[in-house]
Amino acid sequence: MTNPSPPTSGVQLLEVAPELAGQRIDNFLRTQLKGVPKTLIYRILRKGEVRVNKGRIKPEYKLQAGDIIRVPPLRLAERDEPEPLAQGLLQRLEAAIVYEDKALIVLNKPAGIAVHGGSGLNYGVIEAFRQLRPDAKDIELVHRLDRDTSGLLMIAKKRSMLRHLHEALRGDGVDKRYMALVRGNWATAKKQVNAPLLKSNLRSGERMVEVNPEGKEALTMFRVLRRFGEFATLVEARPITGRTHQIRVHAQHGGHCIAGDSKYGDDDFTKEIRALGGKRLFLHAYELIVPLPEGGKLKVEAPVDEMWARTVERLLSE
Structure with a gap:
């Protein structure tokens, strides 16, 4: 028995309302043709299959009020056929937004999702x-x-906004605070790790960072939040500089590597945390204070995920 072919839509004729005049046709079709992959819209435009007032147009054509657009029959994706980016991921990231205005989005990024594509990944948050x-x-x-x-x-x-925040990040205008679950009993007196960091790439292309006098200056402030006996400590880490892998390497250098850190961690400690259900890197950016261009400051907080919360609960009952 053959599988039924994906559904198609017939020829569509769309009339351009006056308030939509001046819009590029590619942007117009992306909003009008819900559920149609962007790649398919650009393909039919490139091939000249979309007609305006019975004539061919280019993707950058600007619409005029009263234009009649003919859209050819389109093969629509099956419900379980992946869109250019999986709907599940898009919905998860949309739900992760903790603040949004006309110039800025702040989201509580889930662990395991890259911020941008590359290194074998087709996509990331951006x-x-x-x-x-x-x-x-x-x-x-x-x-x-x-x-x-x-x-x-x-x-x-x-x-x-990008320029404004980059300038704030270069100075000390942005206050970023992380939570980390680290091995052992972190001493209250150990309030900072000040150690230069040097980046290097391994043969595999993997990036590693090490404490090295030839590296760039790096400073992280630490504060104990909760102890779990001699086994582990929940600490707050505040990076004053912004080096690659800074908190992870500074925690390791301070003698207390982060749970679940496959690069700089301790396999035995990670295994014990995994046995409690903690199958992730225990580093979470939980608070952010940033200056706004118009004055004043924005303060946002992000809760930890369920896995983190459950693991900490189990540590408390150990």
Whole structure:
């Protein structure tokens, strides 16, 4: 028995309302043809299959009021056929937004999702938000989080906001605070790790960072939040500088590596945490205070995920 072919829609004729005049045809079709992959829309435009007032047009054609657009029959994706980016991922990221205004999005990024494509990944958070916010033409990451780190991530929707936040990040205008679950009993007196960090790439292409006098200056402030006997400590980490893998390497250098850290961690400690259900890197950006261009400050907080919360509960009952 053959599988039925995916559904198709017939020829569509769309009339351009006066308030939509001046819009590019590619943007118009992306909003009108819900559920049709963007790649398919650009393909039919490139091939000249879309006609306006019975004539061929280019993708950059600007619509005029009263234009009649003929859209050819389209093969629609099956419900379980992947869209350019999986709907599940898009919905998960949309639900993760903790703050949004006309120029800025702040989301509580789930662990395991890269901030951008590359290194064998086709997509990341920024590619997803370009699809979720197609009208924000200048959408860009303000900063980065490691793929396995969860928590607050800023995305600028306007270049002016991107410039403003980059300037704030270069100074000391942005206050970023992380939570980390580390091995052993972190001493209250150990309030900072000040150690230069040097980046290197292994033969495999993997990036590693080490404490090295030839590296760049790096400073992280630490504060104990909760102890779990001699076994583990929940600490707050506040990076004063913004180096790659800074908190992870500084925690290791301080003698207390982070649970679930496959690069800089301790396999035995990670196994014990995994046995409690903690199958992730225990580093989470939980608080962010940023200056706004018009004055004042924005403060946002992000809760930890269910896996983190359950693991900490089990540690308490151990």
